[in-house]
Amino acid sequence: MLGRVNQGAGTGSPGLPGLPHLAPRAKRVIYLFQNGAPTHVDLFDWKPRLRELHGKPLPAGYADGKRFSTMTGQADGKLMLAPVEPFRQRGESGAWVSDFLPYTAGIADRLCFVHSMHTEAVNHAPAIQFLLSGSQLPGRPTMGAWLTYGLGSETESLPGFVVMTSITKNTSCGQIFYDFYWGSGFLSSRFQGVKFRAAGDPVLYLSNPPGISRQMRREWLDDVAAVNELNQQQYGDPEIGARIAQYEMAFRMQSSVPELTDLSGETRETLEMYGPGVTEPGTFAHNCLLARRLVERGTRFVQLMHAGWDQHNSLTTELYNQCRDTDQPSAALVRDLEQRGLLDETLVIWGGEFGRTPFIQGDINNRPRWGRDHHPYAFTVWLAGGGVREGMSWGASDDLGINVAERGVHVHDLQATILHQLGIDHERLTFRFQGRQFRLTDIFGEVVQGILKNG
Template sequence: MLTRRNILQSVSAGFGYLAFKGVHAAENAASNPLASKLPHFAARAKRVIFLCMQGGPSHVDTFDHKPLLTRDHGKPGRYGGTLLKSPWEFRQRGDSGLWISDLFPEVAKHADDMTLIRSMQCDQPVHPGAMTQMHTGTAQFIRPSLGAWTLYGLGTENDSLPGFVSLSPPAGSSRNYGSSFLPAIYGGSKVGRGGRGARFVNGGSGESVPDIKNPRWADPQQRKQLDFIQSLNQAKLSRDQYQPDVEGIIESYELAFRMQDAMPELMDTSQESAATLAMYGADAGPTQNFGKQCLLARRFIEAGVRFVEVTHGNWDQHVNLSTDHKLRAEACDQPIAGLLADLKQRDLLKDTLVIWGGEFGRTPSAQGGDGRNHNNKGYTTWMAGGGVKGGFSYGMTDEYGYEAVEKKCHIHDWHATILHLLGLDHEQLTYRYAGRDFRLTDVHGNVMHDILA
């Protein structure tokens, strides 16, 4: 019989459990810097996949339709040289009618899920500076990367995996996935070999990275050895007080120990269906390598990783644009479309923010006859899922594509908007260092509210 006393006892027990759960969560967050954290406000996206196109893909050949560039092909350009029409036709795609070129026929099928930001700007016309600014907000100093700030603000949802993974980052670019003055545990974990020779396929097996498996991971002796090393690290930490590098080593050793169990299974794609591999183009051909990486990105975020970056390049075509841009697009078009389709069918796209873009665009005028120079004054990136409008175009470059002229989006605005979609206020997400509060956007940045769904 359910009495009034029974009900009160049950309710009070429930309150006690909730109180204990809250205390436990607070203690867990204090002891585990990667513990999941509440955002500043309701988030539209829970996680990010950043498809980084190294080298600067040409906006006027991909996502920024310029009819006058075709009409005036061969005429003198505004800053010298001659205007160069795109070798590829632009067509209106989906119900929204977004103009996308034939370079990306498969991605174009997802036009109604995409917001094209056609008014991007950054401060650097050279690759190293622009790449660094795209990732960290500045080119002058070493600062935490976008992924590190995201992990610092939100934590991760799987304590046996890194919260931020960089798949095959460009060689020599650790600052683009580093944590700088943030605790080292927030830095990205590099997976795979970066640079133009990056490979993620291994004879058709499920292995993605050499030596990913440790045959001794379950050996109790290994735990004893790690405990001894950690006792020395803890002694160093107690003796010398504030030692963020030592704290980072302690935390990274523990994470690495746990990863030995989780990582090999996560990166083994041999159990994926033939249909899934084909959808990503991960089964064979020029799409196999990048397709495998996009598939791994889906598996990572599905397992609770907060931020995954996948790098593809090289898009730096000062010459041979018509040949090499085509090759680059052929290698990534199907994998990106497969990723979007797979996320959508798994009901993950709605709260996964997918970002595509390079460090800048390219000039409307020709270089070397069949090439284009760097252009940081106006270019295109796009976002899909994660709370952005579908089938939407934001901002505009001039009639030829030289520079942004309407609703200009500086890289600080881009960062502010990404954080906003994750439920983070870019002005509140700060870290005290060297006597001042730092943030990803420095003292700049405005959220592009127009692109929010």
């Protein structure tokens, strides 16, 4: 097994003076972002009363004053929908996990389930942007950009912030991957996420054109850098310096990325652990294995985005496919990091932008078309490693999974907690823009101490 991080990673680049603010429990993050919003009441949040009320109207008072998407409109009169698959208690912790996710169930004692997440947006793009940047509007730096800005990078041969996207094949539940989901906003463009592609070169223009040798590329870059440095001296535009740095990173990636994506050194046992799609670029399984290889080599923040969870009318069909694509690789990543001694310093997060309604969207008598609408008022995420307590569940929704009942965790609280685990006081990592000090958590957020070791 490979050892600790930074195998050939180089010296990296420094962060801001004075950071980290406190002793970090984690050095890096892998965010397994599930675009489209997984249904918490079918996967993680066991509510026996939903089965009792199946096909009956939503009881009065649960949705009073609540705003849902235009596909639902008013919740009054909607019929309750029982979980599609059975739930069981797992491991020594007794966490409830659906039969949809047998591999995740197998690592339940390594996970911290937060059942009391809540957010403010009811549609996908604003909710995703809110969770990743702290604002529903595009244009703010995303979490990976804030972290690489504040803490710098542990590697000089790979980006500090990498993004990979995937989608379940033949799904009708696709979501658009907007570039601003990994943007740097008003921070320097060198902090934005670098997207790895599924086809061809992982990064555009990674290969030299025919007839161009690596030495010729090096000489060409030196000449361009000299011209850019003259422009920087004349105009003082910090983006010129960012461009020089990115050109140099691109040159180093011509060697580091092919080595990163070459899986020939992985054991058969490791490949089998991630599942049948692991060697196929563009699959969630492949991206999960690359995420482990990236953090092993010093990448600070890896953001995997997998679309297909938007099951408005396909819980009994496409939800099965979605879970088959993501369950085994997600669990394998946690196990793999643990086996290699990397989990303690790597914070893994799994979750979407919100949950799904406990009541049905569609005809209760037409089972093949069962679906659930967007639900921001209570949903579940799980965390592993990075100084987070394991084998526990935090918070709770009410008996129908509609509202937070105890220990609510707002999006800004989750953001503050992630930064805290990397040694950052979320109130002190700021950037002045247009006359105001901005931060990831806006003017909100409290660290959820109860889910942290020694918290």
